[in-house]
Amino acid sequence: MDYTKTLNLLKTDFPMRAKLPEREPEILDWWQQINIYQQVRESRRGAPTWILHDGPPYANGNIHLGQALNKILKDITIKYKTMRGYDCPYVPGWDTQGLPTEQAVQTEYGIDRHEVPVLEWRSKCQELALKYVEIQREQFQRLGVRGDWHNPYLTLDKDYQARQIEAFGKIALQGLVYRSLRPVYWCYHCETALAEDEIEYVTRTSDAIYVAFELRDADQCFDQLPQGARAHVVIWTTTPWTIPGNTGIAVGEHYEYALVKAKDDYYLMAQELLSESMQQIGLSDYEVVATRPGKDLVGLAVQHPLYDRISPLVLADHVTLEQGTGAVHTAPGHGLEDYQVSLECDLDIISPLDDCGRFTDEAGPELAGLVCDEANEKVLELLEACGALLARTTIEHEYPHCWRCHLPVIYRATLQWFMDIDQLRDQALTEIAETTWIPAWGESRIAGMVESRPDWCISRQRSWGVPIPVFYCTDCGEALLTEETVAHVRDLVAEHGADVWFAREAAELIPPGTTCPECGADSFIKEPDIMSVWVDSGCSHYCVMRPHPELSYPADLYLEGDDQYQCWFQTSLWVAAGLGDPAPYKTVVGHGFFVDDGGQKLSKSKGNIIDPAEIYNKYGADVLRLWFTYADFRQKMHHSEDILQQVAEAYRRIRNTARFLLANLRDFDPATDGLAPDQMREIDRWALLRLNRVIKRMTEAFDRWDLHLFYHDVHGFCANDLSAFYLNVLKDTLYTDLPDSPARRSAQTALWQLLLALTKMIAPVLTFTADEIWEHCRETDLSLPVSAQLADWPRVDERFDDEExxxxxxxxxxxxxxxxxxxxxxxxxxxxxxxxxxxxxxxxxxxxxxxxxxxxxxxxxxxxxxxxxxxxxxxxxxxxxxxxxxxxxxxxxxxxxxxxxxxxxxxxxxxxxxxxxxxxxxxxxxx
RNA sequence: GGGCAAUUAGCUCAGUUGGCUAGAGCGCGCCCCUGAUAAGGGCGAGGUCCCUGGUUCGACUCCAGGAUUGCCCA
Structure with missing residues (x-):
């Protein structure tokens, strides 16, 4: 006789094989049908809110692994918080304006921005940005991320732009914004100023030259100098093309400078660098005639080798004896430190370059029209011709490059708009101290950055962005910005979008009857620059969180990659401080970046980019999501096929454990078959005691963002406590005992609790699988909500916390x-x-x-x-x-x-x- | 060069305030089961806890210095 029919063998149609790539899209469809986001929100109506404000990813391509990580971490957090009882509105956003889009329009559409009208250019930019918003929206949803995807915020929305203009106005009217000629990083390929965070340092080989600047009145300082003898200050530089911008030579106050005689000429440079420099110059036969401390040299007049003008000797703190001659070539239009010296010592700021990096006529007929970097040869030629070039070598060093086009950038003095960080620094530091930073060292990191950050250059010489709403009087040139003009522009932008600024003349953008407060004239031109894309996103709390009916200020959480300590975490704070607001976040979480198995950063240039779509199409989004809880996201995250295999294996274990539980509950009705704790067998009470432990640990882990403990704890629980021991031991009871026996019902009572708690706990992470399991749970208990996402986070059942x-x-x-x-x-x-x-x-x-x-x-x-x-x-x-x-x-x-x-x-x-x-x-x- | 961090088995991680032969899962090797079966179980081999000093009766844990790696800045 076949006794298998007299056994309670496993029975379930929950498939062992997940086939996630096929199954997940079906679950997504179902979520859309039932509008899971709204259902969850409604189920929490009236509950305390918990708000994560989404940092807007840049819409210019398919999502990359880092963005997948970011959105999934946010999703896990929000789903967990919801299950803990909070109402968590989640409004995703996109950063849609700025240089990257303009460049993409150029490459993807083959349009040259100089050849089309500005409005057409802007419309192409918008088209492209919206295209990528659509693409990314699909991709983020495919990852299982739950949110108000139908109503995201875009930085190009009219309302957003209008609020941004309003924010700028408020900040500017408090005197926190100024316009100044100042050297900024300038990419002459992209023809725009770049912010510090748009710079990457690349090693490259540059010229390194020694140049002699003739001293006009050296005998004032050195009486050893014979009548009529020629003396030169020797400088060293790696950027020959900045020589035309030289307006001074800086020396260190306390360094000793030596006047040496070689052949018939005299040279002046730091004593300590003398032998090295003279060797480079090729004058090994020399004698020191005199020495003087740097401070005695101040005010000596030096003749510029190429132009008929004087470059005085000045003191500067930044002079070091690490390299060069200790006499530092100072071109205030081409360097930040030089610029600061020029302010202190009243040096001229000369920057004879146009937007494209070409020398203007100011540089003289030989150089005019040449692009700076390529003009090096010509400058060297000119220096050679006048005998000023003493030596020419090369040096390998880190040099700033444009983060977009990866070409070298220059410092160029231009008129730019700045936010006055000095006025806001203390407030920002106070706010930082008030904020919770995860990991904790994020606080010292951002505080250190904020302490030393220079004023923030917020203008860009481009057109795809929000205009700086300032006018200039055509008569006296004075800038015009009042509450009325800002409000007027804001209202126009709210109605027509930022296009209106580019479509209309100044007269059509100012309130009727406006006159210049300085000279009374009534004719104006508009500011040509737009705001940096970092202002766009930095304003998101003002443009989205403040006005949005479901959100509030400040947010409970900002969660982004740790590059944002320098970017969005900071820009958001500066904008808030400028507006007189507290920090827009209570807690900030930073996550690491991906590296490959060799520890190398993932980047396009290295060709080791991983497409998240490849992973979810092969393994499923749940495996991708599980991976992100596999390692500690606060550190760098390693990627390798081996790791994915491991994660996929762990996924199967968790899935099979759930399947085994389901398969033993087919004949169990918790209402009638469930046993009270004191009627349960000891081993089943032990299982629930162990479950309590996991719930406790998971809850603590999620609260502390120790997400990687999820993988290790849940998987360990399934593998050790359940599979290897408890379920194995239980088989005899479950299979062979009478269906309705107390022992079997006791076991099933525990299995049911295990299944429910486990499914709930995996719901934030294995979000698809949880609902697949949940659907089967509802066969046992129809009173359960339709989705695990609507369930409450499991609670510790203290009745099973039996220490003995x-x-x-x-x-x-x-x-x-x-x-x-x-x-x-x-x-x-x-x-x-x-x-x-x-x-x-x-x-x-x-x-x-x-x-x-x-x-x-x-x-x-x-x-x-x-x-x-x-x-x-x-x-x-x-x-x-x-x-x-x-x-x-x-x-x-x-x-x-x-x-x-x-x-x-x-x-x-x-x-x-x-x-x-x-x-x-x-x-x-x-x- | 400066700031922030990391460094425990092949991989990813545990290791409360310093204290028994440093743990887990995966992977690997060997074996069992065939009533979780493109599943399940058992056993085993893998570690100078980055290095060097110091404090201590005792250090993976504390201190100092160094190395390597990552991020940010110059």
Whole structure:
């Protein structure tokens, strides 16, 4: 007879194989159908809100792995917080304006911005940005990210732009914004100023030259100098093309400078760098005539080698003796430190370059029209011709490059708009101290950056962005910016979008009747520059969080890649400070970046870019999501195929555990079959005690953003506590006991709790799989909400927190390890085939022996053997010993345990008495 | 050159206030099961806890210096 029909074998249509790439899109469709975002929001109506403000990714391509990580971490957090009882509106956003889009229009559409009208150019930019918003929206949703995808915020929205103009006006009217001629990083390929965060340093080889500047009145300082002798200050520079911009030479106050004679000429430079420099110049035969400290040299007049003008000797703190001659070529139009010196020492600021980096006529006829970097040769030629070029070598050094076109940038003095950071710094630092930073060292990191950050250059010489709403009087040139003009522009932009600024003349953009407060004239021109894209996103709290009916200020959380300490975390703070607001965030979480298995950063140029679509199309988004909780996201994240394989394997384990639970609950109705804790068997209470522990740890981990503990704890629980032990032990009860027996119902009561809690706990991470499991859970309990996302986070059930039980089982588990080892040994020695054929005797010290004995008949079940008994230590034994023998009797055909009573029933000659009894009582309808 | 951080088995991580033979999962090797089966179970081999000093009865844990790596800045 086939006894399999008299067993409660597994039964479920929950598939073992996930086929996530096929299954996930179906679940997505279903979420859309039931409008999961709205349902979740409604289920939390009236609950306290918890707001994560989305940092807008830049819409100029497919999403990359870092963006996938970012959005998934946000999603995990929001889903967790929702389950914890909060109402969590999530409004995703996109950064849509700025240089990257303009460049993409050029490359993708092949349009030259100089050849089309500005409005057409802007419309192309908008078209492209919106295209990528669509693409990214699809891709983010595919990752399982839940949010208000139908109503995202875009920085190009009219309302956004209008609020941004309003914010600028408020900040500017408080005197926190100024316009100044100042050297800024300038990319002459992109024809725009670049902010510090748009610079990348690349090693390159440059010229390094020594140049002689003739001293006009050296004899004032050095009476050793013979009448009519020529003396030169020697400078060293790696950018020959900046020589035309030289307006001074800086020396260090306390350094000793030596006047040396070589051949018939005299040279002046720092004593300490003398031998090195003279060697480079090729004048090894020289003598020191005199020395003077730097401070004595101040005010000496030096003749510029190329032009008829004087470059005075000045003091500067930044002069060092690390390189060069200790006499520093100073071109205030081409360097920030030089610029600062020029302010202190009243040097001229000369920057004879146009937007494209070409020398203007100011540089003289030989240089006019040449592009600066390429003009090096010509400058060298000119210096050579006048005998000023002493030596020419090369040097390898880090040089700033444009982050977009990767070409070298220059410093160029231009009129730019700045936010006055000095006025806001203290407030910003106070706010930083008030904010919670995760990880904690993020605080010292951003504080350090904020302390030393120079004024923020916020203007860009481009057109795809929000205009700087300033006018200039055509008569006196004075800038015009009043509450009225700002409000007027703001209203026009709110109605027509920022295009209106570019479509209309100044007269049509100012309130009628406006006159210049300085000279009374009524004719104006408009500011040509737009705001940096970092202003756009930095204003998001003012443009989105403030006015949005569902959001509020400040946000509970900002969560971005840790490059944002220098960018969005900061720009948002500066804007808030400028507006007189507290920080826009209460907590800020920074996450690391991906590196490949060799530890190299993922980048296009290295060709090691990973497309998240490839991963979710191959493994599924849930595996991708699980991966992001596999490693500590606050550090760099490694990517390799090996790691993905591991994660996929772990996914299968979790999935199969859930499947096993489901498959044993088909005949269980929690309402009628569930048992109270005091009616449950000890092992089942132990399982729920262990579940409590996982819930506790998971909750703490999520609260502390120790997300990687999720993977390790949940997976460890499934693998160790459940698969390897509890579920394995339970099989005998679940399969062979009477369906309605107390033991089986006790087990099922625990299994049901395990299944529910586990499914809820994985819901924020394995968001697709959780709902797939949940659907099957609802077959057991229809009163459950339709999605796990609508469930409450599991709670610790204190009825199972039994310390005595915990200790008791901990000791048992230790002994179990020894039993397993003994069984393995017996198997190797050929004494038994497998554990089920074994009978074990455990000789244990008294305490242990009593503990084991207290389990009675359950002991053999716990060790998954046919028979087990505990005895006191025998003579000569000092510690626990396990004796393994072949179990007596035959193998029962039904329960597979060995028993001596087999054959005693004529009706069922192959069954043990226990099974015979059960068969006889087996419910009719299940036979 | 400066700031912030990291460094525990092949991989990803644990390791409370310094204290028994440093743990887990995966991977690997060997074996068992075939009533979780493109599943499940057992055992095993893998570690100078980056290095060097110091404090201490005792340091993976604390201190100093160094190395390497990553990010940011110059």
């Amino acid at each position: 039980l915990r200790v008791r089982w901990e000791r048992l588990m230790q002994m179990r390890t020894q039993v397993s080892a003994a069984l393995e040994q017996a198997k190797e020695d050929g004494e038994i085939d497998q554990p089920l054929t074994a009978a074990i005797t455990i000789y244990a010290p008294e305490d242990e022996q009593q503990l084991l004995a207290s389990f009675g008949d359950d002991l053999r079940m716990i060790f998954v053997v046919s028979a087990a008994q505990a005895r006191p230590l025998a003579e000569g034994m000092s510690e626990l010993q396990v004796e393994v023998a072949q179990a007596r009797g035959e193998k029962c055909e039904r329960c597979w345990l060995y028993d001596e009573g087999i054959g005693t029933s004529p009706e069922h000659p192959t069954l043990c008495p226990r099974c015979v009894q059960r068969i006889n009582q087996w419910p009719e309808n299940q036979q």
